[in-house]
Amino acid sequence: ELKFKPGEDARFHWADFETLKKVDLKGQTLSIFGPWRGEDEALVRSVLEYFSEATGVDLKYSSSENYEQQIVIDTQAGSPPDIAILPQPGLIQDLASKGLLTPLGDETAAWVKDNYGAGQSWVDLGTFKDKDGKAGYFAFPYKADVKSLVWYSPDNFEEAGYEVPKTQEELQALSEKIIADGGTPWCIGLGSGGATGWPATDWVEDIMLRTQPPETYDKWVKNEIPFNDPAVVGALDIFAKIATDDKMVSGGAAAVSATDFRDSPKGLFSVPPKCYLHHQASFIPSFFPEGTKLGQDADFFYYPTYASKPELGTPVLGAGTLAMITKDTKASRAFIEFLKLPLAHELWMAQGSFVTPFKSVNNDAYASDALKKQGEILSGASTFRFDGSDLMPGKIGAGAFWTGMIDLVGGKPAADVAADVQKSWDAIK
């Protein structure tokens, strides 16, 4: 069942489909293990359908709630899937260092550099040391998320007479105005079960990119500067000022870490609104109330930069999923080639919740204006940086950093929080 009939919709690069047909994988199997479940799974399957249709490969996609755990087990035990797609560079790095990944080769790296927006950033992201300590290009980016977004309700803004802020300074002023009007500016929810705290790390990273040069960001992520470097502590402080201020956040500071990140944006749409602003990545509309129309009932703006720091340009924080070859077969090679085709991106773009830094795609294929706008933010970025917490070692990026954020919103001084995280980092070295 192909979603779009090949050749029928002009938005797609159908020529790619014909190219693909030349690859004959009949009788072969291709197992893909990815992070997408639920609606996303249906979408990815619809894309993969074209690959198997064209090549004749017997394709199996699977995912799991415990996919992180499972990929470790499967690869370690020697029964990996052919292709693994994962959103965590840290995990990928580990797999690479254990020699469980197949390098994609220099020409692929070169291809990414040339064809992706902020291409070098993406290449760097997918380059890891292998078992022998030799660097190689292992992970091909497919599907990105833009994180530096602030969501709001245009109606509420209109009624209250608020304008979309262009700079951090304006944003600050807007917050104060909202408070003065008797409202609450922000809805923040850090709750995510065992992963509670992560939304704050995104925000802090966003602040880092807006207060420090990208090099400092990179050093921070690699712990080349300590976590309790004044640069980091400063960023933490900025966030803490918002999140620990009962007037600034809906429900008060105590609610911040207790509210589920999936629930918190709903405050934007309640009557009367519980808040006016929500900082979250591009995926969040899935958690807006049913029937919410993007662009009409809800919209977003780029998390602004400081007018006082023009030299930093317009940095974009993002994330994405990276595809790797975990078992080197003809089919898995062919699959990576497939990802290099615009069609592979457009098919998903057209169905929503997909942004890509691939420059050759037809932007008209985006399902909505909102996505298109995100795509533009992504391609217009002066700097692109991957979610720092995902780059840090698991124990930090998916552990101490999260915990630190919870401590931070719990009122612990930023310096202490940073020192704690650094201590944990020291412990795992």
Place this chain on the structure above:
Amino acid sequence: MTAQILSAVFTIIIGVGGCVVYFWTANRLLDVIFPSRGVSGAAAIDNLRRQGYIRPWLFVGPAMLILAVYLIYPVVATLILSVHDRTGQNFVGMANYSWAFGDREFLQAIFNNILWLAVVPAACTFLGLIIAVLTDKIWWGNIAKSLVFAPLAISFVGASVIWKFVYEYRGEGQAQIGILNAIVQYFGGNPQVWISTPFWNNFFLMVILIWIQTGFAMVILSSALRGIPDETIEAATIDGASGFQIFWKIMIPQIWGTIAVVWTTITILVLKVFDIVLTMTNGQWNSNTLANLMFDWMFRGGGDFGRGAAIAVIIMLAVVPIMIWNIRQANREGGGH
């Protein structure tokens, strides 16, 4: 669909049948090789003696084999891993252990685990026992039991959702969607962030496990309770014992062995439990436990097998006292020849 069902039925029959066939043929074979019926006295007795040597092994053989493959082999692998580094390649001696006992988080986890061990097995066993006894006396006991049992049938994911709707916190003055806070607010209290209040959150997590495992204790204890000879209870009634006294002095001592089993099982479960901690807090807010810590080190971001394994070994060592206690218990009861 029917084809699927047929093949499933076929598979099931093969699986279960294979097992039955093993025991049946193995024992038959023993009878055939060393016949005891229809041969002359002395030979029969000799054969029977030989059977006596071999048959226990036929009985425990499959269990031993499976235990060896599925548990002992991994335990050995774990032991080996625990003296290697994160990749499992390089020998590091006791470094992982010395790291563990210097790690703040690990010590916190030990402390929490002790709390859990002190509270959960006792609570589950006690509540399970009470419910088992009480439900035995009423006509709707089976329904009541099923309701208490139900949490056990809910997956951990389901359970975490359920408890989310219990502990959920919304800011003061807002409509609470967590029933606990709704009650607190109804009575004029301030809503609490139950799950992220260090130390006390341990107890709120324990409540979940107690809620789940009480059904377990109840089921096992209730089957044991029914094995108590009625006459002893009748005798006690006549001796003038009240319901309470019968419970404490007649019933409990007679099912003491089963209580020990339940207690041990839950204790061990507590040592192993991580799902609740993982889904509710992932060990944040000082609520980590050893099992979750192990899981964390094993799988998070690629994992550190050495440290994960070291923690696993420590968990396994924690069971030694329980083991000794149980063996004593088993010896005391006698049982068998």
Place this chain on the structure above:
Amino acid sequence: MADLTLTSVKKAYGNLNILHGIDLDIKSGEFIVFVGPSGCGKSTLLRTIAGLEEITGGTLEIAGEKVNDVPPSKRGIAMVFQSYALYPHMTVYDNMAFSMRIGRENKTEIDRRVRQAAEILQLTKYLERLPKALSGGQRQRVAIGRAIVRNPKVFLFDEPLSNLDAALRVATRIEIAKLKESMPETTMIYVTHDQVEAMTLANRIVVLKDGRIEQVGSPMELYRHPGNLFVAQFIGSPAMNILPATIEKTGQPTIVSHVGGHNVSVPVATPADAAGTKVSFGVRPEDLNIATGKDFLFEGVVDYIEQLGEVQMAYIQVGRVTEPLVAKLPGNAEIQRGGVLRLTADPGDLHIFDADGRSFARDRLAAKAA
């Protein structure tokens, strides 16, 4: 004061009626013994009295109060179970002390009473053992001990001595009799299969059969004047010999002719209309003597002899009677298997029963009682 009144007490397990309406008055301080064939409902009756089985019909009163729904513990009873029902997890001492501890009695008093009971029952050596390390008889004694340390209004004993050896049985029986004497107000209800126990202990014996009462009366009454064939055969061991007979002449005395011999005169009144009817003629083995003179009741061939020491049982084939007649003769009587034996009996020891098995002497008894 613990009168017991049972008024048409019924008990059924599902559709199976076990007790078919038991009417019984037990006066405070009486020693009542239930006897009856195995499975006739003795234990069940005891258990309903104890309150362990719900009565499916009728009423049970203790001391004038209806106790149908009163829990066992409130009926003021102690019971020895046929199957002992010891507490397997308690030592002998604790088994016996349990009820007193429950009653929060004084420690030294408990100790005194337990040790006293243990002494009586020769259990002192075993006080610290668990039931599973006891022999059958020892277990039974613990069960008895458990009852006698208490001070109940009503004692219920279900075959308490069945696993004891003769000496111990006599000793314990006497202890029970003494116990009874020392508590004149206490009612005792006792189930046994042992005739001697029944005879020596009971004030009154209740003979049960298939869940119905056959006869109630003092031991000698039952022995001398059994109300019916069943009681006649049940009381006394070996059982009374019964032969078919025909009434030749009614009135007082009655003349009957029985299959085994000639006409006999029995000093019992029979109504005139009974003339010529088939009756059963009974005589107890122990009432038979070897005829010394020419006069005899039966003549037969000795089939088999059981030598029991002081006495011997002679099984004698008399005429066309299918079952051999049993005679209990002195151990030193010189009789031989295969020899011919003539037996005689005192006319006062002869019984006749009508076709329904009821004793003709009954009327006389009833008359006497009135």
Place this chain on the structure above:
Amino acid sequence: MADLTLTSVKKAYGNLNILHGIDLDIKSGEFIVFVGPSGCGKSTLLRTIAGLEEITGGTLEIAGEKVNDVPPSKRGIAMVFQSYALYPHMTVYDNMAFSMRIGRENKTEIDRRVRQAAEILQLTKYLERLPKALSGGQRQRVAIGRAIVRNPKVFLFDEPLSNLDAALRVATRIEIAKLKESMPETTMIYVTHDQVEAMTLANRIVVLKDGRIEQVGSPMELYRHPGNLFVAQFIGSPAMNILPATIEKTGQPTIVSHVGGHNVSVPVATPADAAGTKVSFGVRPEDLNIATGKDFLFEGVVDYIEQLGEVQMAYIQVGRVTEPLVAKLPGNAEIQRGGVLRLTADPGDLHIFDADGRSFARDRLAAKAA
């Protein structure tokens, strides 16, 4: 052929010695009865013979083969347990059929044998019931039935009739005797507390005490010539009266003076060196008669009377003897509580035992046996 030979068989539970070296020869086809006080080790001995308890010393041979280590199922035995040990989840029928089914016997044969046993034991009505719906006596009968449907070389019965009523007990006892008769080669070992059972059934009785054999012999031998004080008192009910006495003149007959009366001549030979020693003087209650002439053995006050119908027990306080003397007198003898009674006995029924309790007649017995 199933001779049984026990050679100093010992059994201990931990440190507790229960059997202290039992030597016993049982010939194929014999009917052996174990008697002894409760807890003396009868069941234990039976269980060691069955192979249920490991022997801690000595050897056990069946049909000449050492079977110490032979499993129970290969010893060719059937056993009735004192505690029944029924299979609770099987009906009466299945309980009885179990062993034959295990032996893969023919279905119709199983059915025949089970029904036959049920008929004998009056269990036919209950064949489809589970043990828990049976009375105590019925359970016991099932246990017996289970043993008799099998065809073992050796039968082991542990108090199989203790819960049966007199009539049924007699009937079952006779059935067991018949069973034995119909299987002359089968050995039966039987534990009982019932003197009558022991006396009537046994070829030989083994008297046990505290894990030791006191005496082995035919019933009459034990009754008439007890080897020692214990056996003398244990066999016979009520027990033999024992009084302290002194030998006045040794030889044949011996003259003794006992505390209760004057000198008595006992037709037993005593060695010359026994003159003047303290001995025990014994006479059975049933051997005592009311003295009609002037000659009497004892004179005493009637303390208490038990009226048993055909006989009565008189408890008589004689002189300085602490225990009252028991006399079994005819039921119609006119005696009164408090009255003075003179008793006499046949000299042949008198026994004397030395200070260790051994009978002086023993030597004579031994001589006779040789």
Place this chain on the structure above:
Amino acid sequence: MASSTGKSFLGRFGVHIAVLIFVAIWTIPTLGILVSSLRDKNQLAVTGWWTALVTSSQNDDGRLGTAADQVEKDGKFLIMGNLLKAGDNRTISAFGIKSQAPTEFAAGAVADLGDGVTLQVNDDGFYVQSSPVAFEGDRGRRIYFASSMPPRFTTDNYQTVLFSEGIGRSFINSLTVTIPATIIPILIAAFAAYALAWMRFPGRALLIATIIGLLVVPLQMSLIPLLKLYNGVGLFFGVPAKTYLGIWLAHTGFGLPFAIYLLRSYIAGLPREIMESARIDGASDFEIFIKIVLPLSFPVLASFAIFQFLWVWNDLLVAMVFLGSGSDQLVLTGKLNALLGSRGGNWEILTTSAFVTILVPLAVFFSLQRYFVRGLLAGSVKGG
């Protein structure tokens, strides 16, 4: 039991009350998700589940028609429509035009929006917006209203879950995994437990100790070595590594220590005379086990069966690792899990699938509960 006679009314009543309290405490959380699973997705995160049981009043927003919908009448431009969907039996009590004051006007009142524009909203949701000049723009005006809503439940969530594609297949897969993975360990463990309780052989005590020790082995530690082993075996014999046999054995292995531990303690407590009697009757250990021990152990076998069934039924990890996640192997938990979004926010699905998965184990529990019979051993032996 003796309780039938002689329990005072108060005593009996007390038991009922006590059980009721326990049951209530145990059920409320579950009831919460049952109600939640029947609720509308949007309301889950907004109001407590218990409010769904009563008529609730809540503030809502709605959007008026756009300029395209307007009609001209009497010189006025009107936009008419209904704020409520058909079949939505809510009633509107008040409405407002500012989200800060959502209940400014009572239902039916005419609100002045300035510039001569007026708005009237009736309690049935019908509204008229009128303006002297023509409306413009393609975005309808947002207004607010308070509505009261009777309890309303939907089975949509259940439909989503129960009729999702391949659910039947995965249900069968689950059963194929679960049934043998329940029965095999019972068989193996029962035999072993009997041997450990009633047979004599060297090393018995050691074996018991080992089994207790193995209870604690964390499952996660075993996965990698075992999967390695499976892969090795698969490669060696040229068979797939992920098979039903593999997962049965894995579940058997993980369940076995507990099974043996539990069964042994029960079987050792059976009256010894019964076994002895059977032994004398000539039964071999095998026959004693089959004919005596198994029937008498039914209560404990049933309890273990319930637990093992539950664990296997609810397991996802082991199934994913040893069976794989292709649609022909995917078990029910896996299938339901896949219905959840990647970020796991679909509580309505979670709650619903929690209830769907609970049903089979509950049915198992109910059907096995009748084996928890009282007095199984009654009448077998007398004594203490």
